[in-house]
Amino acid sequence: MSNDPSDLDRLVKVFIRIRDQKAELARDFRAQEEALDAKLSLLEKEFNKHCEEHGVESVKTKSGTFYRSTRSKFWTSDWDAMNRFMLEHECVDLLEKRIHQGNMRQFLEENPEILPPGLNCDTEYKVTVRRKK
Numbered sequence: 001m002s003n004d005p006s007d008l009d010r011l012v013k014v015f016i017r018i019r020d021q022k023a024e025l026a027r028d029f030r031a032q033e034e035a036l037d038a039k040l041s042l043l044e045k046e047f048n049k050h051c052e053e054h055g056v057e058s059v060k061t062k063s064g065t066f067y068r069s070t071r072s073k074f075w076t077s078d079w080d081a082m083n084r085f086m087l088e089h090e091c092v093d094l095l096e097k098r099i100h101q102g103n104m105r106q107f108l109e110e111n112p113e114i115l116p117p118g119l120n121c122d123t124e125y126k127v128t129v130r131r132k133k
Helices: 004-055 079-088 100-112
Strands: 059-060 065-067
Touching: 004 059
Parallel strands: none
Antiparallel strands: 059 065
């Protein structure tokens, strides 16, 4: 690879053109996907309605089977109370095991002498290209 400024400028132009094409494809795909998702949602409502009206949980047809299942989502509107509850009942495993990236970065910056046990870190360079204004 040359360090010639004109070569680098050409590469930046190519990078921006490819990135723009990729963004356009993604927009088109999202629009098409949303239209298809809307159609699927209407069909799912009809299947659910059929199950309710006939008191069944699944239906087998020549083309395939549809069934309905229950899915629950849990959240809290009071994290302080939830934290106290989990500590009181010793059930901290109700949380997912992952580290908040931004908070950990800030903690390490503010406390460079403290390293949490078992902490791993993977750092890599990320190249960003900006369009000329």
